[in-house]
Amino acid sequence: MTSDDQTPARPLPSDGSEQDPPTGPTTPVSADQGTTSGPGGASAATPERPKTLWPEGTQFGRADKICGSLLAFITAFSLVMLPLRPVILGMEPLALVALTGSRTGMVASGALAATGHGWWPVALVIGTLSLVKFHWIFWWAGKLWGDWFVASLVGPGEKAAKRAKRAEAITRKYDVLAMLLTFIPFVPVPSPIVYAILGTSGTSLRRFLALDVLWALVLQSLYLYLGWRIGEPAVRLLDEFARYSWYLTGAILVFIVVGAFRAARKEAAQKDAGTEMTDRA
Secondary structure, eight states, rough: OOOOOOOOOOOOOSSSSSOOOOOOOOOBBTTBBBBBOOOOOOOOOOOOOOOOSSSSTTTOOOHHHHHHHHHHHHHHHHHHHHHHHHHOOOOOHHHHHHHHHHHHHHHHHHHHHHHTTSOHHHHHHHHHHHHHHHHHHHHHHHHHHHHHHHHTTOSSHHHHHHHHHHHHHHHHHGGGGGGGGGHHHHHOOHHHHHHHHHTTTTTOHHHHHHHHHHHHHHHHHHHHHHHHHHHHHHHHHHHHHHHHHHHHHHHHHHHHHHHHHHHHHHHHHHHHHHHHHHHHO
């Protein structure tokens, strides 16, 4: 299953300005296998973010439909979990760990285990697997739809484009070792882009999963140990947090609704402005 008459995404030049399209022949992007450019291959960062996750004209087969459905599920799951995290953390930290691989939940689980509530190996296994449960889907999408999908993951704005370009350069240079950066807190490396590029570059699923689980195990062990070392004070803080978790959930819901309302108004205003300019022309 291949897409017809497709041109690979154009790279961003180092100064951020657009380049002229290449004059030589281009190779169509396969919807089944993505691109085969490995480290040092063509850039996936584009001046304009694609409006779809897959190349235009892709003839969807079974694999494409399944992968697209999984990506939609990830989006819905993330939106649902966003306001529920505080409540679940206050009620049962291990449940939050099982659902999201939460680092805060791992610290809380370690503290509870240190005070005789729960068995830490269970939290470690569950937290490790939960943290990586969706990563392979981005790898698969990169394998299916190539650099087009990678470019579609770039967020709006110049800062997001720079982060994406940096993540791409690191991944193409260091391959699977770049995955380690996605697990380090406060490092501005967009993990979905790293995983998708590894899919486009031909990294095997077995190798991807092995290192993904390894890095997750190391990270979750550190958070669990931190909670174990804190112990009782963390448990008392968790009990206090549980009393106010519903208020925090309500605040998050208000923030989401207001943000969505403002975004809708902004989009409507932009459409009206575009229509007005078209009418004048």
